[in-house]
Amino acid sequence: MNLILLHPRELTGQHVTLTGRRAEHIRKILRATAGDTLRVGMLGGLLGTGCIREMAGNTVVLEVHLATEPPPLPPTDLILAVPRPIMLKRVLAQAVSMGISRIFLVNANRVEKSFFSSTLIQSNDFTESLCLGLEQAIDTRLPEISVHPRFRPFVEDLLPELLRDCPIRLLAHPEGDRTMAQAARGLSAQRAVLAIGPEGGWVDFEVHRFKEQGFMPFSLGARILRVDTAVPALLGQLSLLRRLD
Amino acid sequence: MNLILLHPRELTGQHVTLTGRRAEHIRKILRATAGDTLRVGMLGGLLGTGCIREMAGNTVVLEVHLATEPPPLPPTDLILAVPRPIMLKRVLAQAVSMGISRIFLVNANRVEKSFFSSTLIQSNDFTESLCLGLEQAIDTRLPEISVHPRFRPFVEDLLPELLRDCPIRLLAHPEGDRTMAQAARGLSAQRAVLAIGPEGGWVDFEVHRFKEQGFMPFSLGARILRVDTAVPALLGQLSLLRRLD
Numbered sequence: 001m002n003l004i005l006l007h008p009r010e011l012t013g014q015h016v017t018l019t020g021r022r023a024e025h026i027r028k029i030l031r032a033t034a035g036d037t038l039r040v041g042m043l044g045g046l047l048g049t050g051c052i053r054e055m056a057g058n059t060v061v062l063e064v065h066l067a068t069e070p071p072p073l074p075p076t077d078l079i080l081a082v083p084r085p086i087m088l089k090r091v092l093a094q095a096v097s098m099g100i101s102r103i104f105l106v107n108a109n110r111v112e113k114s115f116f117s118s119t120l121i122q123s124n125d126f127t128e129s130l131c132l133g134l135e136q137a138i139d140t141r142l143p144e145i146s147v148h149p150r151f152r153p154f155v156e157d158l159l160p161e162l163l164r165d166c167p168i169r170l171l172a173h174p175e176g177d178r179t180m181a182q183a184a185r186g187l188s189a190q191r192a193v194l195a196i197g198p199e200g201g202w203v204d205f206e207v208h209r210f211k212e213q214g215f216m217p218f219s220l221g222a223r224i225l226r227v228d229t230a231v232p233a234l235l236g237q238l239s240l241l242r243r244l245d
Numbered sequence: 246m247n248l249i250l251l252h253p254r255e256l257t258g259q260h261v262t263l264t265g266r267r268a269e270h271i272r273k274i275l276r277a278t279a280g281d282t283l284r285v286g287m288l289g290g291l292l293g294t295g296c297i298r299e300m301a302g303n304t305v306v307l308e309v310h311l312a313t314e315p316p317p318l319p320p321t322d323l324i325l326a327v328p329r330p331i332m333l334k335r336v337l338a339q340a341v342s343m344g345i346s347r348i349f350l351v352n353a354n355r356v357e358k359s360f361f362s363s364t365l366i367q368s369n370d371f372t373e374s375l376c377l378g379l380e381q382a383i384d385t386r387l388p389e390i391s392v393h394p395r396f397r398p399f400v401e402d403l404l405p406e407l408l409r410d411c412p413i414r415l416l417a418h419p420e421g422d423r424t425m426a427q428a429a430r431g432l433s434a435q436r437a438v439l440a441i442g443p444e445g446g447w448v449d450f451e452v453h454r455f456k457e458q459g460f461m462p463f464s465l466g467a468r469i470l471r472v473d474t475a476v477p478a479l480l481g482q483l484s485l486l487r488r489l490d
Contacts, residue, residue, distance in 0.1 A: 002469050071466075071467045071468060090473075094471075094473075094474045097468060097469075097470055097471065097474055098468060098470065098474065098478065099466075099468060136469060136470065136471055137468035137469055137470065138467075138468070138469060139468070179485060179488045179489075180485060181485060181488070181489055220481070220484070221316075221344075221484065222316045222383075223316060223342060223343060223344060223382040223383070223384070224247050224342075224381060224382055224383060225342055225343065225381065225382065225477075226339075226342065226381055228339075228473070228477075229339045229342055229343065229477045230477075231477075232470075232473075232474045232475075232476075232477040232478040232481065233343065233477040233478060233480065233481030233484075234481060235478065236465070236477065236478030236479060236481040236482045237481045237482060237484075237485045239465070239466065239478075239482075240424060240425060240426060240482045240485060240486070241485070243424045243426070244424075244426055
């Protein structure tokens with residue numbers, strides 16, 4: 001937790017009273033005391049500082065001053081075939097920590113049915129994992145996130161509109177030996193979307209539907225990676241390509 | 246587990262008798278039966294197939310045919326400040342799945358003392374995590390791995406010899422705004438080493454020692470990443486740079 005993330009409804013004037021996980025972090029990990037100044041951020045808003053005004057029992061009272069914009073969010077979207085819930089939580093935090101605008105969680109042929117009917121997916125509330133990513137990366141902006149239980153209507157009916165302003169469309173798929181650099185020519189600061197399949201990959205039907213929507217298949221190489229390795233590896237590559245001379 | 250990894254000592258003629266985790270995987274996840282052929286690999290050796298000759302109780306007997314070399318290992322080394330044990334296990338598996346030649350686990354100022362005295366580090370046996378990475382990526386070659394409890398002798402006395410044939414030396418450090426592409430000019434197929442610090446980063450003393458050994462600092466950007474996000478992101482970038490046109 002590199003940032004104490006606050007919710008707008010928690011603020012009373014310039015003060016916020018914390019209990020639970022954040023208060024415990026301040027006391028036990030940061031070992032902060034009254035008068036200390038901590039880095040805080042308002043969910044969806046500015047970064048700033050929180051000066052500890054009171055500590056009693058499990059409670060910490062901060063006086064909050066918000067001042068600066070969080071770091072720029074790369075114009076990158078992620079289409080992710082739903083992995084098992086424990087992995088999904090981790091991958092969401094990873095993606096958010098690296099900076100992501102929108103996350104589309106989709107069904108696919110090789111997604112296990114049980115993953116899609118998990119409590120996490122059914123609740124449609126990913127705030128906890130997303131906030132872990134924000135707290136890690138010192139950011140305040142949650143990505144948009146949506147769940148799409150039916151693959152074909154998502155790709156054929158929704159994607160054309162969702163990706164209207166997104167010229168770079170990348171499909172992680174071990175077909176051919178095109179690299180991401182070759183698939184993402186002209187990337188620079190343009191909006192890009194990256195589609196990452198389930199363990200075992202996309203099936204042919206899915207690959208064809210993506211190609212019809214202008215997605216370019218590329219491969220990371222012969223090695224099969226777990227999704228919590230593939231997602232940061234691919235977002236890392238995209239980030240590097242955006243910053244190439 | 247995309248590969249049933251065998252140990253040379255397990256082979257009797259062309260047969261191997263599996264129990265435990267691998268046998269359970271074959272029965273419960275792969276749902277394989279007698280006569281089925283599975284992908285196997287010999288630790289440190291060739292990939293091939295294993296035909297199920299017998300299944301009884303928890304035991305699976307395979308007839309093994311080894312035939313092909315595993316995928317090439319990139320000439321990449323990793324210097325990693327020791328993270329907490331649960332994270333270390335995960336990161337080792339991630340790094341191995343992406344392909345790594347040598348891993349140097351080092352102490353650093355901001356490494357918590359308790360991490361370095363963990364059972365995992367003290368045992369000096371990382372085979373389990375490393376094998377998880379090999380099974381994931383369909384590889385058989387364990388990286389060399391070594392533990393260095395004292396930072397300065399490692400960097401000053403050991404590194405010059407260890408990195409004799411390693412012209413590309415990269416230090417992940419948020420100093421300046423050089424990207425990995427700028428720090429790794431001329432990379433191509435040359436040996437490269439990547440040094441990744443603890444949470445909170447390398448301290449100035451450590452940065453200076455690395456620079457004296459020819460390491461070039463570069464930054465992933467303003468975002469602070471957990472080590473299980475940073476390691477795949479950075480190895481992904483290095484892999485992309487090796488394959489740039």
